[in-house]
Amino acid sequence: MIxxxxxxxxxxxxxxxxxxxxxxxxxxxxxxxxxxxxxxxLQDSINRAKGVGADIWVKPPGATAISLSGASMPEKVLxxxxxxxxxxxxxxxxxxxxxxxxxxxxxxxxxxxxxxGPFKFIEGGPFRSADDVIVDRWYAEQQNLRLGSKVKxxxxxxxxxxxxxxxxxxxxxxxxxxxxxxSNSEKKLSQAFLKVDDPSRVREVISFLKQQPxxxxxxxxxIEEFVSLFSVNNVPGLRAFIYVIIGLSIVIGFLVVGLTxxxxxxxxxxxxxxxxxxxxxxxxxxxxxxxxxxxxxxxxWISGIxxxxxxxxxxxxxxxxxxxxxxxxxxxxxxxxxSVIASLLGALYPGIRAARQDAIEALSYE
Amino acid sequence: MAxxxxxxxxxxxxxxxxxxxxxxLRGVSLEVQRGEFVSIVGPSGSGKSTLFHILGGLASPTAGxxxxxxxxxxxxxxxxxxxxxxxKVGFVFQRYNLLPTLTAMGNIEMARFFGNVExxxxxxxxxxxxxxxxxxxxxxxxxxxxxxxQQRVAIARALVNHPAILLADEPTxxxxxxxSDKVLTVLRDLNRRLRQTILMITHxxxxxxxxxxxxxxxxxxxxxxx
Numbered sequence: 001m002i003x004x005x006x007x008x009x010x011x012x013x014x015x016x017x018x019x020x021x022x023x024x025x026x027x028x029x030x031x032x033x034x035x036x037x038x039x040x041x042l043q044d045s046i047n048r049a050k051g052v053g054a055d056i057w058v059k060p061p062g063a064t065a066i067s068l069s070g071a072s073m074p075e076k077v078l079x080x081x082x083x084x085x086x087x088x089x090x091x092x093x094x095x096x097x098x099x100x101x102x103x104x105x106x107x108x109x110x111x112x113x114x115x116x117g118p119f120k121f122i123e124g125g126p127f128r129s130a131d132d133v134i135v136d137r138w139y140a141e142q143q144n145l146r147l148g149s150k151v152k153x154x155x156x157x158x159x160x161x162x163x164x165x166x167x168x169x170x171x172x173x174x175x176x177x178x179x180x181x182x183s184n185s186e187k188k189l190s191q192a193f194l195k196v197d198d199p200s201r202v203r204e205v206i207s208f209l210k211q212q213p214x215x216x217x218x219x220x221x222x223i224e225e226f227v228s229l230f231s232v233n234n235v236p237g238l239r240a241f242i243y244v245i246i247g248l249s250i251v252i253g254f255l256v257v258g259l260t261x262x263x264x265x266x267x268x269x270x271x272x273x274x275x276x277x278x279x280x281x282x283x284x285x286x287x288x289x290x291x292x293x294x295x296x297x298x299x300x301w302i303s304g305i306x307x308x309x310x311x312x313x314x315x316x317x318x319x320x321x322x323x324x325x326x327x328x329x330x331x332x333x334x335x336x337x338x339s340v341i342a343s344l345l346g347a348l349y350p351g352i353r354a355a356r357q358d359a360i361e362a363l364s365y366e
Numbered sequence: 367m368a369x370x371x372x373x374x375x376x377x378x379x380x381x382x383x384x385x386x387x388x389x390x391l392r393g394v395s396l397e398v399q400r401g402e403f404v405s406i407v408g409p410s411g412s413g414k415s416t417l418f419h420i421l422g423g424l425a426s427p428t429a430g431x432x433x434x435x436x437x438x439x440x441x442x443x444x445x446x447x448x449x450x451x452x453x454k455v456g457f458v459f460q461r462y463n464l465l466p467t468l469t470a471m472g473n474i475e476m477a478r479f480f481g482n483v484e485x486x487x488x489x490x491x492x493x494x495x496x497x498x499x500x501x502x503x504x505x506x507x508x509x510x511x512x513x514x515x516q517q518r519v520a521i522a523r524a525l526v527n528h529p530a531i532l533l534a535d536e537p538t539x540x541x542x543x544x545x546s547d548k549v550l551t552v553l554r555d556l557n558r559r560l561r562q563t564i565l566m567i568t569h570x571x572x573x574x575x576x577x578x579x580x581x582x583x584x585x586x587x588x589x590x591x592x
Contacts, residue, residue, distance in 0.1 A: 001479035271466070276448075277457045280448075280480055360419050
């Protein structure tokens with residue numbers, strides 16, 4: 001019976017119920033969008049790292065695994081790697097930030113494709129001049145680029161010579177010499193990729209490299225180790241950022257539901273008096289508000305999931321080159337808990353106020 | 367004579383408004399026998415409503431003794447007064463006070479819910495719905511009912527748990543003459559046929575005449591009984 005009253009009350013004020021649920025929905029969307037983006041972007045990084053096809057990654061001293069740092073490793077180190085037993089191929093890239101978290105990778109085309117395999121060109125082909133750039137399909141779609149289009153990166157005009165399928169290391173590739181020249185890091189690399197002649201010898205080779213005095217301080221990972229580093233914990237500040245978003249969500253939910261329930265209690269003062277005259281205890285009154293709040297939180301949660309799916313689709317559709325989003329069903333229960341807890345906290349004061357409402361005053365409320 | 371269903375001795379009620387004490391009841395004594403229909407009349411501020419609120423368990427007395435169907439209301443906690451409202455008292459208000467989001471039946475079921483009554487409506491109550499003339503209007507919400515219909519639904523809701531006393535506070539105050547007559551006739555019928563004890567506040571001498579006797583109040587005291 002109480003449930004029917006709660007349902008009818010919510011139905012009675014459709015607009016307010018809808019807006020409250022939507023507000024809670026945005027709170028849920030904030031959480032799911034942030035976690036979806038974190039996971040989507042990390043997964044995209046993993047896919048692109050695996051797409052290189054290397055067995056071993058080498059980072060220079062001081063560089064973290066997931067770094068966007070410039071080139072600092074001498075290029076001649078590649079000659080050394082090639083001399084190591086069982087290393088069949090070696091290549092290196094220079095990375096340069098081009099705004100936000102977008103980067104351009106400098107490669108030696110033949111050396112890189114020899115290790116990684118050929119690019120899957122949708123249009124065009126390899127570099128024909130030092131000022132050419134190869135872009136992946138997502139970047140081309142997002143920036144409306146065609147073959148021959150001009151792209152300005154690092155204060156330099158580049159000519160699009162090829163559009164490739166995404167999934168290999170980066171979205172933008174340029175000849176390494178020109179990138180090194182533009183970033184004042186001639187003969188320097190940001191990272192090196194090694195291919196081993198027999199995959200079963202990867203551990204052995206890594207172990208050998210780590211023992212070499214001239215490679216002290218270098219980070220040397222197998223591909224499995226490397227991609228395992230792409231987690232929320234290894235991105236500086238990401239976990240804290242997610243916690244901040246959850247905290248903000250709780251505050252928003254608390255305020256929205258607090259305000260909604262406060263106006264509800266004021267508006268229903270007379271009805272609370274009627275319920276008390278019928279024999280409702282303070283506990284019954286609180287129970288009604290708690291159920292109403294929980295229903296709002298549930299409706300908000302469902303709308304939040306739908307909104308987050310929409311947001312994820314829009315991100316992947318319109319800004320796929322910069323941001324990648326995944327649906328994160330494992331976060332749905334957490335988002336539900338957050339929305340219910342925040343909503344119940346918001347309903348706390350209005351609930352206490354309603355429970356303590358004097359029945360006689362309530363019945364004479366105009 | 368049997369024990370009275372309502373026994374009031376030297377009842378006092380003082381409201382504290384800021385630093386000022388406002389006496390609403392200044393020593394009221396009254397006995398009501400089971401099955402009586404008592405009208406209470408008096409000007410505004412005479413203490414009629416306060417007396418009702420105390421009898422209905424909505425307010426606590428400041429001093430004196432109040433027994434309703436054996437329950438001493440002078441020294442009971444809020445939980446006991448809540449129980450009294452659930453099982454021993456039915457309210458009918460001037461402004462009907464139906465829950466607007468529920469249908470007429472929903473309002474009646476809500477009272478049954480708080481009274482811990484389950485199962486189908488008993489035959490006696492179904493008959494009562496017919497007597498009240500609302501049995502065909504039970505699935506309408508209050509806004510779709512006339513004032514007279516709403517008040518008859520309120521009477522049905524007040525009686526669904528078979529309370530010991532029915533407290534009617536100006537039940538015809540918002541009704542036209544025709545609907546007032548219908549409601550008063552129903553109340554008298556309930557009293558005569560089912561021996562339902564009724565206390566009714568009214569300003570209207572014609573309405574008061576429906577009762578077995580009339581208690582006159584002024585300035586927080588009973589000044590006359592007719």
